[in-house]
Amino acid sequence: MTTLKGKGVYGAIALGRVSVFSRKEASVKRTHIDDTEAEKARLAAAKEKATEQLQEIYNKALKEVGEANAQIFEIHMMMIEDEDYNDSINSIIETQSVNAEYAVAVTADNFAAMFAAMDDAYMQARSADVKDISNRIISCLSEENNESAASDEKAIICADDLAPSETVLLDKDKVLAFVTAFGSSNSHTAILARNMNIPAIIGVGEELLNSVRNGDFAAVDGYTGEIFLDPDEETKARLEKKRTADEEKKRLLQELKGKENVTLDGRKINIYANIGSVDNIGAVLANDAGGIGLFRSEFLYLESSDYPTEEQQFAAYKRVLESMSGKKVIIRTLDIGADKQVDYFNLAKEENPALGYRAIRICLTRPEIFKTQLRALYRASTYGNLGIMFPMITSVSEVQQALDLCDQVKTELKADGIEYSDKVEIGIMIETPAAAIISDRLAPMVNFFSVGTNDLTQYTLACDRQNAAIEQFVDTHHEAILRLIEMSAKNAHANGAWIGICGELAADTSLTESFLRMGIDELSVSPSFVLKVRDAVRRCDLSK
Ligand code: PEP
Ligand code: MG
Numbered sequence: 001m002t003t004l005k006g007k008g009v010y011g012a013i014a015l016g017r018v019s020v021f022s023r024k025e026a027s028v029k030r031t032h033i034d035d036t037e038a039e040k041a042r043l044a045a046a047k048e049k050a051t052e053q054l055q056e057i058y059n060k061a062l063k064e065v066g067e068a069n070a071q072i073f074e075i076h077m078m079m080i081e082d083e084d085y086n087d088s089i090n091s092i093i094e095t096q097s098v099n100a101e102y103a104v105a106v107t108a109d110n111f112a113a114m115f116a117a118m119d120d121a122y123m124q125a126r127s128a129d130v131k132d133i134s135n136r137i138i139s140c141l142s143e144e145n146n147e148s149a150a151s152d153e154k155a156i157i158c159a160d161d162l163a164p165s166e167t168v169l170l171d172k173d174k175v176l177a178f179v180t181a182f183g184s185s186n187s188h189t190a191i192l193a194r195n196m197n198i199p200a201i202i203g204v205g206e207e208l209l210n211s212v213r214n215g216d217f218a219a220v221d222g223y224t225g226e227i228f229l230d231p232d233e234e235t236k237a238r239l240e241k242k243r244t245a246d247e248e249k250k251r252l253l254q255e256l257k258g259k260e261n262v263t264l265d266g267r268k269i270n271i272y273a274n275i276g277s278v279d280n281i282g283a284v285l286a287n288d289a290g291g292i293g294l295f296r297s298e299f300l301y302l303e304s305s306d307y308p309t310e311e312q313q314f315a316a317y318k319r320v321l322e323s324m325s326g327k328k329v330i331i332r333t334l335d336i337g338a339d340k341q342v343d344y345f346n347l348a349k350e351e352n353p354a355l356g357y358r359a360i361r362i363c364l365t366r367p368e369i370f371k372t373q374l375r376a377l378y379r380a381s382t383y384g385n386l387g388i389m390f391p392m393i394t395s396v397s398e399v400q401q402a403l404d405l406c407d408q409v410k411t412e413l414k415a416d417g418i419e420y421s422d423k424v425e426i427g428i429m430i431e432t433p434a435a436a437i438i439s440d441r442l443a444p445m446v447n448f449f450s451v452g453t454n455d456l457t458q459y460t461l462a463c464d465r466q467n468a469a470i471e472q473f474v475d476t477h478h479e480a481i482l483r484l485i486e487m488s489a490k491n492a493h494a495n496g497a498w499i500g501i502c503g504e505l506a507a508d509t510s511l512t513e514s515f516l517r518m519g520i521d522e523l524s525v526s527p528s529f530v531l532k533v534r535d536a537v538r539r540c541d542l543s544k
Pocket of ligand 2: 391431452454455
């Protein structure tokens with residue numbers, strides 16, 4: 001048995017087989033082929049397989065996210081059959097006597113460059129699609145992919161690190177746990193693990209990659225941050241016992257369902273849930289959250305290979321609002337950039353992406369993207385109790401510009417005869433020290449604040465949230481952070497706004513009482529933490 005240790009970011013236990021996450025950045029080699037006809041037949045078989053995979057993905061997406069979102073996979077199936085695309089691949093195989101992988105890769109590069117150079121934004125976006133389908137065909141051509149596709153068993157995913165876009169694309173039904181060599185506890189991958197309710201360990205170090213192989217048996221303790229490779233009988237029995245105790249604890253918390261979030265001396269607050277996808281709503285309802293305090297809408301963009309259209313977004317927002325049956329749903333507008341990257345935004349590589357072109361900065365400088373989202377949001381607003389929240393605010397002027405764009409969108413909808421609710425609350429995230437410090441000026445402009453402690457911590461303490469090497473300096477309870485939250489709460493209330501916390505700190509029950517004493521009105525946490533926080537609130541006595 002080998003024991004490795006990292007940092008547990010979601011406490012739970014898992015036992016099962018390891019699947020080493022392989023990034024399919026197929027580096028394609030050019031090799032000489034004598035029998036070009038056989039090579040073309042190999043290509044045809046790979047294309048057939050790629051189409052079968054896409055059909056499966058399409059069916060799954062249709063069920064989970066609806067027709068509008070699934071459509072892209074239908075387009076991909078059509079692109080695989082495109083005549084020009086296929087002529088190019090076949091002609092490269094024939095004329096250069098080369099392997100199919102190489103012919104597909106060259107064609108992909110040529111077609112992607114051609115699309116990218118077009119004037120029309122829709123055609124430009126096809127550039128990413130042609131690369132996507134080509135990568136799929138290339139991985140179908142490689143045997144390695146065939147092996148990993150064979151396993152249907154749930155597995156412990158071991159990886160160097162996982163980008164948020166990679167995490168959202170993993171088949172959640174097949175993930176027992178995440179273990180990564182690198183990464184930090186406030187990264188979006190760690191947040192996703194918490195949202196998905198699965199044990200997760202980060203920062204195990206390079207040793208992880210040298211020690212694990214596909215199919216190894218392992219046990220993961222998300223509480224202690226330990227992964228046991230080939231565990232002995234005693235360790236297995238100990239962890240099985242711990243898992244049973246863990247389940248019992250969670251079962252006991254279930255008894256708090258339906259109960260109020262009220263302190264012993266009668267102060268009530270709201271406990272909402274954070275989600276990244278429409279798929280998380282089941283967990284929100286199962287854990288009896290009073291609403292959704294943060295829907296990270298950028299995950300709709302991360303899951304997609306092109307800008308989600310107004311219709312696709314409208315369908316997603318409507319579904320969340322309808323499913324929550326009149327309970328509050330706060331949808332945060334696009335917070336792309338920094339660690340949340342998608343190819344089709346074509347964002348330049350930056351020295352300091354967390355301090356760079358991200359979130360509201362993209363929305364205000366590319367208003368066509370922002371207005372599409374705002375239109376979808378306002379159209380969906382008649383289906384429930386919507387709040388719209390802007391991320392990464394640092395100034396009065398940014399809030400004013402965002403509000404002006406909301407007004408423009410409403411005027412346009414009215415002119416088009418499209419209904420929207422006039423009860424939509426507008427809020428901003430307090431996740432920069434600047435926003436907290438000028439919260440007295442921002443509060444009169446909005447209905448609510450929501451403190452994003454993940455970014456507020458990174459910007460206040462000057463500690464990159466992606467950098468595992470400096471975790472020892474990240475004091476999440478730092479007085480500076482708590483003072484900024486308190487200051488924002490005072491300023492919110494003095495101006496008739498309410499204030500919540502939606503960063504990971506909201507689930508830190510050692511601070512629940514302090515937050516209540518500051519006057520925090522709402523705590524929004526991963527669905528699986530709702531009942532734990534309710535329990536903490538019900539144990540507080542603010543009269544003492
Ligand atoms: C935060 O910064 O605390 C937050 C909730 O936003 P995100 O984690 O998505 O950056
Ligand atoms: Mg943030």
